[in-house]
Amino acid sequence: MKNRRREPVDEQDAQVAREMRNKSRRSFLVMGIGAAAGFAGWKWLTARPEGADLPRPLRRTLEFNGKLGESYFEEKSLTPTFPRDMARMPRVNGEEGMSVGFDPVTWRMYVTGAGRARSFTLEEIQRLPRVDMTTEHKCIEGWSTVVNWTGARLSDFAAAYKLATRSGTSPDMRTRPRDLLRYVGLETPDGGYYVGMDMPSALHPQTLLCYEMNGKPLSISHGAPLRLVTTVKYGIKSIKRIGSLTFTDDRPRDFWAEQGYDWYAGL
């Protein structure tokens, strides 16, 4: 074909080639603009504010996802439980808030909320109904370990001592959800580690004030004498060595959320 120039067929082919060039120019231009817009969008998205926090659009999206999570949070949906003999020791992951020189014997848990304050001994927690569960402890890093936990439900604790409510009565999520304070904040005695939780997650039946692990009292490195265990959040929320517990309407600070992680962290 190529050596037979200036024939009508070639004229037509040339016309086709011109048409294609025009289409290409337009389309590749649109694509280039699209790519530039995408790149600009990426720059906007990843522009960091001061400090360790996430870029704002990403933080807002995590908050949106969290709100969505709260909206379909079901108090009744329980984490699957495992046979007791599948339980293993989870790794000790992080030393924040576990400063040396801590004395578990003189330990008290200080509880505040709705204008009241008092401290609790371990015996008082252990007098509450004893709950035993073998569940999968899920770390935000991506690993998980099946562990057997024993303790008192945080909801039983709140009910027994009439905590977590504005009115000073026992919490009742069903009939008086408005009476509940919105959050629980927990901190280690030295304030080195702290977590915040929404109230529905805190009152979930698998959220325990835990004092035994795999049938033995908690070791110091796993949070003796009392730690939180919740199956509805990543492990970062299961704070060890609870020093204080606060029921509040102001969202409590959270150690890992300050480092760019999701505040809600719900599973």
Added chain:
Amino acid sequence: MRKLEKKHPLAIRWFHWVNFPLLFLMIWSGLLIYWANAVYRLGLGKYTLFTLFPERTFAALGIPHRLAEGMALHFFFMWFFAINGFLYVLYTVLSGEWRYLVPNRRSFREAVQVVLHDLHLSKIEPPPRKFNGAQQIAYTTVILMGVGSLVTGLAIYKPVQLAWLTALLGGYPRARWEHFWLAGGYVLFFVIHLVQVARAGWNNFRAMVTGYQIVRAGIRPPAEKPNPSRPAGEATS
């Protein structure tokens, strides 16, 4: 004599090119997350071909210690990735484009033929339809993988609220493993796709941008309307 022929609808081109950076960002942010518990390997039994990935590889790519950032990006772009994929499927269904894309009972035999041809083991040319059997299988599989990523992703994102789903996939660690290997599947798809696009040449690539390709008139049967009843092998006549 040559002429212009419409090949890819505008919508499909947009879905394709929007998906490209989205999928890349999902895999990239996925790697930032995966690093924090990088436990998978390629191997058989006790024998490990290689671990995924050696710390040096992570370090060279600047991945270590970016878990929080990775999660934030992953849970941001997941929306766009899912919505774009959903709209694509919806479009192919409503427009009838699915007829070109979904394999039929002849596609599998044809796919073998295409693979043999591309490996220079057979001289039989692939049929000059928009998508041959191998493409139909590949492009449909990758959509199913997308569904798989969504489902396994949900199972590890909400393993308590969606405990039934996580259980269905074999439990939490297993679902994470599946989610990871689906991403590995995309990488494999991408490599083959790239090679095939390079082999097919500029006219073919340009069609994915402009929508049009140049064809020799009279040789190629016009493919104006999807026609699933036409047997695939006879298109070469």
